[in-house]
Amino acid sequence: MRTAGTWVVSKLTPWERLQLVRDPSRPDASEICDRLLDDTFELRGDRSSGDDAAVVVRLGSLVGMRVVAIGQNRGRISPAGFRKAIRAFGIAGRLGLPVLTIIDTRGADPLPQSEGGGIAAAIAATFEAMLACPTPTLALLTGEGGSGGALAMAVADRVLALANAVFSVIAPEGAAAILYRDAGRAPELAERLRITASDLEGFTLVDRLIEEAPGVWEGGMRDIVAAEMAGLGGIDGGKRLEARSERWRSAGNGYLGQWAR
DSSP states (O other), X not given: OOOOOOOOOSSOOHHHHHHHHTOTTSOOHHHHHHHHOEEEEEEOOOSSSOOOTTXXXXXXXXXXXXXXXXXXXXXXXXXXXXXXXHHHHHHHHHXXXXXXXXXXXXXXXXXXXHHHTTHHHHHHHHHHHHHHOSSOEEEEEEEEEEHHHHHTTTOOSEEEEETTOEEESSOHHHHHHHHHSOGGGXXXXXXXXXXXXXXXXXXXXXXXXXXXXXXXXXXIHHHHHHHHHHHHHTSOHHHHXXXXXXXXXXXXXXXXXXXXX
């Protein structure tokens, strides 16, 4: 297993944080599942076209609580990956198990074969499946959240983020290329896009930041996630679904002016 190193950095720019979370030595979703869950069983395939390793699904125990974990393993996600996630949301609903999603992807696969395979419909169906999941849902942003491919698995009851994590509607390199035809201005665009976890917390899109202090990868994060999940389990199911729907239908209201600064 790769080691996370010491990710305690207080004054990084948004661009520097983006480079940090793209570091290959940073734990991916599979490794995070290994650290968070015991007695795991991995689910493969979408029962339609095949399997996508960019999405990992595990059934396991989180501090004694049975959960379904759906993790993004950094690669660009194909239609099969989204359909595998949809399958996992369905299993969670049928078995009455809470769902933990781990967000870390540059986004959906843009290649022609994915477009031809229905990537847009698969993303939309993933949004629908997560928003309608009858059990508690918790999203954990651990690395790079890229556009709708990441957001489709992040529309949870509650969202946590590691302090160095980022989330953007478009990669800064792409934004710089489109706006200025100069990818070298990506660091500037990273600042203007407001992509950091603390920005997201300010916009109320993230509920809680997890500082990347020593020990967070070795157990601290597991205790935080377990406590948050247990808290969600104590909320009436109907009220929880209603609050989830309202949260994401109104996301960003009142904060658009901040984005333009």
